[in-house]
Amino acid sequence: MSKKGFLGGKNSNAYIVFYSTVMVVIVALLLAFTSLSLKDKQEANELNEKKNAIVASLGLEAGTYDQVIDAYVVNAAGEKVAVEGEIIKRLSNLPENYAAGEYIVFENKENGEVVVPLTGKGLWDDIWGYVALAADMNTIKGVIFDHAGETPGLGAEIATPKYQAQFPGLTIYEGADLVGIEVVKGGAKGAAHSVDAVTGGTKTSDGLELMIKDCLKCYDAFFKARQAEANVEVVETVNAE
Amino acid sequence: MKNKTFQSLTNPLAKNNPILVQILGICSALAVTTQLKPALVMGLSVMAVCAFSNLILSLLRNTIPDRIRIIVQLVVIAALVTVVNDVLKAYVYDVSKQLSVYVGLIITNCIIMGRVEAFALSNKPLPSLLDGIGNGLGYGAVLVIIGFVRELFGSGTLFGYQVIPECLYEAGYVNNGLMLFPPSALIIVGIIIWVHRNANKDLQEK
Numbered sequence: 001m002s003k004k005g006f007l008g009g010k011n012s013n014a015y016i017v018f019y020s021t022v023m024v025v026i027v028a029l030l031l032a033f034t035s036l037s038l039k040d041k042q043e044a045n046e047l048n049e050k051k052n053a054i055v056a057s058l059g060l061e062a063g064t065y066d067q068v069i070d071a072y073v074v075n076a077a078g079e080k081v082a083v084e085g086e087i088i089k090r091l092s093n094l095p096e097n098y099a100a101g102e103y104i105v106f107e108n109k110e111n112g113e114v115v116v117p118l119t120g121k122g123l124w125d126d127i128w129g130y131v132a133l134a135a136d137m138n139t140i141k142g143v144i145f146d147h148a149g150e151t152p153g154l155g156a157e158i159a160t161p162k163y164q165a166q167f168p169g170l171t172i173y174e175g176a177d178l179v180g181i182e183v184v185k186g187g188a189k190g191a192a193h194s195v196d197a198v199t200g201g202t203k204t205s206d207g208l209e210l211m212i213k214d215c216l217k218c219y220d221a222f223f224k225a226r227q228a229e230a231n232v233e234v235v236e237t238v239n240a241e
Numbered sequence: 242m243k244n245k246t247f248q249s250l251t252n253p254l255a256k257n258n259p260i261l262v263q264i265l266g267i268c269s270a271l272a273v274t275t276q277l278k279p280a281l282v283m284g285l286s287v288m289a290v291c292a293f294s295n296l297i298l299s300l301l302r303n304t305i306p307d308r309i310r311i312i313v314q315l316v317v318i319a320a321l322v323t324v325v326n327d328v329l330k331a332y333v334y335d336v337s338k339q340l341s342v343y344v345g346l347i348i349t350n351c352i353i354m355g356r357v358e359a360f361a362l363s364n365k366p367l368p369s370l371l372d373g374i375g376n377g378l379g380y381g382a383v384l385v386i387i388g389f390v391r392e393l394f395g396s397g398t399l400f401g402y403q404v405i406p407e408c409l410y411e412a413g414y415v416n417n418g419l420m421l422f423p424p425s426a427l428i429i430v431g432i433i434i435w436v437h438r439n440a441n442k443d444l445q446e447k
Binding site: 010011015016019020023024027030031034035038041042045046048049 | 304305306307308309312313316317320323324327328330331332334338
């Protein structure tokens, strides 16, 4: 009690306020420094993960993105539009891209297969993914889904290879109508446009169905144009023969 | 004295193991041990946080006001965990994704606050640092054992490499699916505790 030190001793209010202020400032500086110095590396990692997800949906090995993928942006009419900056970086604000009517396409230069990025809402948070379509712009080649915070074991099952294995081979068009993929409760086996929902993950499954349909719809004109192109080529080859 | 300092490193490895004897940090031990690699990285992360939080708080111990003692501890621990999380994201991105929220939850790991409160605040920096490393190692060692068993029997791999030969699968061997679920970790922890208590008779309650 008698010993009074700096600012009235270790347990005075003044000392406590001073101590916590200094501590917080030091910690803030330290964290800001670490965060800034590691940011570039972290962003490179995230970008790399996206690139690998895109090629994985096409069934290609990781690290092949730069060799095989041609990325561009199309508008609602399916026409290519010129945009600034690296296209893959746009994936970090995909919803804004959709809202602005700028739809991103990743095309496999070798065989004309395309991957489109999807974005939607699950039960708790955002869900997103990639759908790879074969060159006929109808058959699904593969899908990758991921989520920010769905329930592990329930909604989060959409991110598992086992769940995603249901998709390849399904088709998104019924005649000229884009029907997307229906997520149904039981009995999806053998149907051309439906997959099983996740047990106990109804809201996430609904979100998934909505995401696939809403996002693919934006590309309707683009897909149809490509389908028409493919048909012309078929007709030409038939004629040539 | 020298011997006592050294003991603060070795004691938590066996006689006073945080998981096996104090039954702390079980939550993350169940969550991140389906494979060996995340278990190892988690063990190293906890060791780093535990060692440095012990060291820093031991250095500060005479300046910390009693009334905000816990807050100061939490700020130091949380800052260290944030740094560890950033480093993992930058250098071992895939593992950091697997560990997900559990890195952030190191902040609330009872082992770390327990050691700071029980040891670092009343001991000199060097023994505190060793105590932190020892407890981190003790925790990490148990995690690695669990991760080893779970990955070996659950997936037939170690560090992602196939170790159970293909011919065994052809002969009808099947991976144990239970090993991939959290209950198996609890069972393994239980077995390790049993073996441990059997070997250390003085730990057994009357």
